[in-house]
Amino acid sequence: MASTIHIQVKRQDGPDKSARFETFDIDYEPGMNCTTLLQRIAATPVTTDGKQTSPVAYDACCLEEICGACTMVVNGKVRQACTALVDDLIKESPDLITLAPMTKFSTVRDLVVDRRRMFESLKRVSAWVELDDYSDRGASALVRPEDQEEAYPMSRCMTCGCCVEACPQFNEKSDFLGPQAITQAIMFNEHPVGGMTATKRLTALMEPGGIADCGNAQACVEVCPKEVPLLRGLAKAGRQTTLHAIKSFLSK
Amino acid sequence: MADQKVVVIGGGLAGLACSMQLAESGTKVQLVSLVPVKRSHSVCAQGGINAVNDSTRKEGDSEYLHLDDTVYGGDFLANQPPIKEMCDWGPGIIDLLDRMGVPFNRTVEGHRDQRRFGGTMFKRTAFAGATTGQQLIYALDEQVRFWESKGSIEKFEYYDFLGPVLDDKGVCRGAVIQNLFDMQVRTLPADVLVLATGGCGLVFGRSTMSMVCSGSACARVHRAGVGYANGEFIQVHPTAIPGTDKLRLMSESARGEGGRVWVPKKPGDDRDPVNIPTDERYYFLEERYPKYGNLVPRDIATREIFSVCVEQGLSVEQDKLCVYLDVSELPPTTLHKLDGILEIYEKFQGVNPREVPMKIFPAVHYSMGGLWVDFEKNEQTGGLVKGSVRNQHTSVPGIFAIGEADYQYHGANRLGANSLLSCIFTGMFVAPSLRNYLAGLSEGTAADQPASLYEKAAADHMAEHEALRNMSGPENPYHLHNELGDVMTRNCTVIRHNQPLTETVEKIIELIDRYKSIGLADQGGWTNQNLIFARSLADMLLLARNIAQGALQRDECRGAHEKPDFRIPAPDADSPAELHKQAKEWCKAFKTKNDKWLKTTVAEYSADGPKMKYEPVDLSLVPVRPRTYGLKGAEVIEQVWQEMTAGDADSSKPVATK
Structure with missing residues (x-):
């Protein structure tokens, strides 16, 4: 086992600054992940060639792959830094671990990117159940266990950004909603109460940047860390919007 | 009145529940969070949320028993009226979450399924797989996004809360916040500031808490009074x-789903655990606690792990507190309900826990303590007066605290699956109190304050920021943090002794001193995480001192606070007469201890260290009794205590003090 880990980090001081690469050597410890490497760099920000530098800026929160914060491109693959274990990474690439920010969002600094667009997408598709009020109205309707089993995997989406990073249709120039927001829209359409406002979501999915922009590359599902059934969501979005369009046409 | 608003700091379950409830009732909210609210630490909650339900009622459960379990589990240190109110609200809160679309697990007939959690005999815990916190926060996040789209809630994500704005009478008039990207400082004028900023696990270096759980926001209002x-x-x-x-x-x-904790009976047994036969395994929780088994409260389970590992030398890993948590014998349908956590184990440990027992260790997890808040008891119900401006109100007018950031709901030890409930309950319940506080402001509002109040507050914080940014001394803030975490974890967790605690306080004072000569590796003015961390370290040091000083002064054992030097020796005689006599002595000592220590510690900030005072606890609903959890030999103590307190209402029911 290597006693020293070599890491190359793509750095950028701000949104309008140019990017550069810095490499660091970190002492190996069993069980290390990429977040630990970044913590070690922060404590001693000295590059391999002995140059004092600033700590690398990065997002991190739960470190259990459930908050979605620490998404970045590790060894060329988008994923969470917390579950990117050094032992596995050096099997992929024995000489060098590379860390880079996601490319589909503007870089704030180093590995920190501005992902607010994904949350705005959730607004565009009304990704919520609209309630009359928050008073105590007793229990809701019974739910079939099979329906819960369908909804739960979709509800595990942590808006981390892996799917849109992999999606060839999603970029700063297009206003494509992306697989995550579309799948959330479908999840709420399939909810007994959420479904009452399905028209609103379907209308949003039929607007520019909606489901028609999906190129069916299926790259999204390959990188989703939570195995959210994105392809099912996209397929259903296609079907539901088509049906909705026919119905709207017939009722004219 | 119309333009009055509330600033909520923290977007976990408590902050989101409060924000959506205020928005619904027409009050504008500005919601401030270090991270996008959907990524708050509440996502880490796994097992579920407690409330009395139809199934447990059939077995005799009631809101009163939920209160009783919570109070007893917390070793009677919590004021009881707030807990009563929380337990009464429990069933309604779960129904509401259900209406919002939380995918709770279901029974064959389509009802919500429930599992059992620690410190109770009832299956009160509703759950969504093993990622319940994530599912609950997503539901509230969605509601808040709905109100955001309507313009009722404005979010300030990627902002650090620097401190409250107080007027010359010490009344809160707003907050100072800093953008974590461009580092600009700004003020949010408001008459109500709600702290919903969670716990302070980072004080212990590594814990189960997220990287944002430094306790900074609490420390910053603590400094303000x-x-x-x-x-x-x-x-x-x-x-x-x-x-x-x-x-x-x-x-x-x-x-809760049937997993069992064990160690090999033979010290240093290095066989693969799957090859160790059942009769060579020591299921120590089941043997020592026949009634609760593996589901004793957390403080007890943790101490028993300490006991088998340290005192009996049965740890699975040398020099560590490591035991097996075994779910490998559970049926696949049960394991499926635990997928969320089993995946975590598999991803990080590289071992499939469905086949091999998990190696597990105790870890700092939750802060029962927090910001002091008031309450107003409802004399008719025993719960709280809804809408009272005293509820969740701190000692500074206009500053309220909810969720893990307050101290109110869990006493000396929190029961599993009660935290999600306390977060959502306090968030929702405080909303009418905040509105009444706003309506009752008699001496002007934030809008009437001179602009200079806010300009000065922002300028003061900017000056502090600049001073910190230019620090170039030899001390490394990350190394100081490691030292703090080490000493706190070593001396201030499972077992506590006064000598090491004294040394801990001294060490913290030393670290506070060394902090004055830290140097920043990054002195830039853009997304400077080095500075943000260094600033929060000062806050961690402040809270650490409260924690260690409080532990040092409290000479007793209560819940999670265990000082072996102050244990009351358990009765162990063989003859019934002698046993009875010992139990009597035990109960006398227990009463003396409660007279002295059944009190809330309140630390007041001073630059020379905390000034501690002790407040009586409102015990008006559940009479105090020894906390024995069916430990062998406990029956006689319980019996003697009943004899002692029968007809002695004063000793079992101290007078309410609020």
Whole structure:
């Protein structure tokens, strides 16, 4: 086992600054992940060639792959830094671990990117159940266990950004909603109460940047860390919007 | 009145519940969070949320028994009226979450399924797989996004809360916040500031808490005059997995679904655990606690792990507190309900826990203590007066605290699956109190304050920021943090002794001194995480001192605070007469201890260290009794205590003090 880990980090001081690469050597410890490497760099920000530098800026929160914060491109693959274990990474690439920010969002600094667009997408598709009020109205309707089993995997989406990073249709120039927001829209359409406002979501999915922009590359599902059934969501979005369009046409 | 608004700091379950409830009732909210609210630490909650339900009622359960379990589990240190109110609200809160679309697990007939959690005999815990916190926060996040789209809630994500704005009478008039991207400082004028900023696990270096759980926001209002209560009560969760960056929780739900904790009977047994026959395994929780088994409260389970590992030398890993948590014998349908946590174990440990027992360790997990808040008791119901401006109100007018940031709901030890309930309950319940406070402001509002009040507050914080940014001394803030975490974890967790605690306080004072000569590796003015961390380290040091000083002064054992030097020796005589006599002595000592220590610690801030005062606890609903959890030989203590307190209403029911 290597006693020293070599890491190359793509750095950028701000949104309008140019990017550069810095490499660091970190002492190996069993069980290390990429977040630990970044913590070690922060404590001693000295590059391999002995140059004092600033700590690398990065997002991190739960470190259990459930908050979605620490998404970045590790060894060329988008994923969470917390579950990117050094032992596995050096099997992929024995000489060098590379860390880079996601490319589909503007870089704030180093590995920190501005992902607010994904949350705005959730607004565009009304990704919520609209309630009359928050008073105590007793229990809701019974739910079939099979329906819960369908909804739960979709509800595990942590808006981390892996799917849109992999999606060839999603970029700063297009206003494509992306697989995550579309799948959330479908999840709420399939909810007994959420479904009452399905028209609103379907209308949003039929607007520019909606489901028609999906190129069916299926790259999204390959990188989703939570195995959210994105392809099912996209397929259903296609079907539901088509049906909705026919119905709207017939009722004219 | 119309333009009055509330600033909520923190977007976890408590902050989101409060924001949506205020928005619904027409009050504008500005919601401030270090991270996008959907990524708040509440996502880490796994096992579920407690409330009395139709199934438990059939077995005789009631809101009163939920109160009783919570109070007894917390070793009577919590004021009881707030807990009563919380337990009464429980069933309605779960129904509401259900209406919002939380995918709770279902029974064959389509009802919500429930599992059992620690410290109770009832299956009160509703759950969504083993990622309940994530599912609950997503539901509230969605509601808040709905109100955001309507213009009722404005979010300030990626902002740090620097401190409150107080007027010359010491009344809160707003907040100072800093953008974590461009580092600009700004003020949010408001008459109500709600702290919903969670716990302070980072004080212990590594814990199960997220990287944002430094306790900074609490420390910053503490410095401005808010009391910090029961800081010494820190929950060490019995089952976590170690990591170089943090410790990861393995939910109590693993045991709730039938998982068993054991060690090999032979010290240093290095066989593969799957090859160790059942009769060579020591299921120590089941043997020592026949009634509750693996689901004793967390403080007890953690101490028993300490006992078998340290005192009996049965740890699975040398020099560590490591035991097996075994779900490998559970049926696939049960394991499916635990997928969320089993995936975490598999991803980080590289071993499939469905086949091999998990190696688990205790880890700092939750702060029972927090900001001191008031309440107003409802004399008719025994609960709280809804809408009272005293509820959740700190000692600074206009500053309120909810969720893990307050100290109110868990006493000396929190029961599993009660935290999600306390977060959502306090968030929703405080809303009418905030509105009444706003309506009752008699001497002007934030809008009437001179602009200079806010300009000065912002300028003061900017000056502090600049001073910190230019620090170039020899001390490294990350190294100081490691030293703090080490000493706190070593001396201020499962077992506490006064000598090491004294040394801990001295060490913290030393670190506070060395902090004055830290140097920043990054002195830039853009997304400077080095500075943000260094600033929060000062706050961690402040809270650490409260925790260690509180622990040092409290000479007793209560819940998570265990000082072996002050244990009351358990009766152990063989003859019934002698046993009875010993039990009588035990109960006398127990009463003396409660007279002295059944009190809330309140730390007041001073530059020379905390000034501690002690407040009586409202015990008006559940009479105090020894906390024995069916430990062998406990029956005689319980019997003697009943004899002692029968007809002696004063000793079992101290007078309410509020």
